[in-house]
Amino acid sequence: MRLCGQARTAVRSLKYLLRSRRSSDTGPFLATVRTLVMAVHVRPRGRVLVVDDDPLVCDLVTSTLAEHGYYAQRAADAREALYLVGREPPDVVVLDVRLPDISGYQVCRRLRDDYGDAIGIILISGERIESFDRVAGMLLGADDYMVKPFVLDELLARVQRLAKRSRPIARTVVAGLTRRELEILRLLACGMDHIEIARDLVITPKTVEKHIEHILLKLGVHSRAQAIALALQQEAVDEPTVVSLMSIDGGRKEAVN
Incomplete structure (x- = not known):
């Protein structure tokens, strides 16, 4: 299981407290355990590979x-970067040109040929670049x-924009x-009906219902709540925007794991 930065910090603190063996002082221990339990339930905002x-x-x-909540990996050269991408494609690659x-x-160019638009790419240059270099990067x-x-x-703002766009839906x-x-x-x-x-989409309600029927059929589920739960699990929708599933499907309560 991979842990976010907050969880890794909590694990290090927990190991230190266990080594110190101060059984009489349980406050820091319990606080660290609480932090760890909360942290492991936090899903990363996206996967980012930094190549430099x-x-x-x-x-x-x-x-x-x-x-800032991202699962970040690093690679020191192109070979390592391509290996990591092939093992588990990230949402965004921050890529040094040299x-x-x-x-x-x-x-x-290799990433675009192999993965299309599924991965966002930010090129980083260590020197002042001419406009044609920037254009060349965009064309690639x-x-x-x-x-x-x-x-x-x-950089964080640009990563956030690309991570939202590049969720690995494919x-x-x-x-x-x-x-x-x-x-x-x-x-x-x-939460829209x-x-x-x-x-919002300037179409008829009947057309919306038809689309929803197709969505349920394609996803192999029987309700809107189940479709949303699956989309959330597959990171096709952003977790903070998801409303209570009790309000969906005409107020019928459903257990969603």
Whole structure:
């Protein structure tokens, strides 16, 4: 099981407290256990791979991403990066253009050829670049381009934007949904009924109901609540926006694990 940054910190604290063997002082121990229990239930906001041969840059960026709820990995060269992506594709890759083995531009093109738009790519350059270099990066498939030194808050904002866009829907059961069906599923997760969805998408309520029927059939579920639960599990919708499933399906209560 992979742990988020908060959980890893709690585990380290717990190990320290156990080694100290201060059985009389249970306050810190219980507080650490409470933090750990809460942390392991927090799903990362997204998976980010940081590719840079500078260990200081990798440390700074990955630790910052972890503090903001992302599961961040690091790679020092293109070969390691492609191996990690092949093992479990991330939502976003922060990619230095100058790597010790092959160019970051080549890695960018390889990722686009192999994964299409499923992975967001931010190219990072260590020097002042000309406009044609930026254009070349975009033509090879990069979504964004930043120059060192960069502001971490700005990088976080760009990662957040791409992570939301690049959720790995193509690798889930939800892959069979059309763009319109996925849009309707997300609106259902926000608590809208078919009338509100029809008004929002400028279509008829009957059309919405037909789309919902197709969604349930494709996902192999029998209710809207089950469809939303599956989409949440597969990260096709954002957890903070999901409303109580008790209010869905005409107020009928359903147990959702």
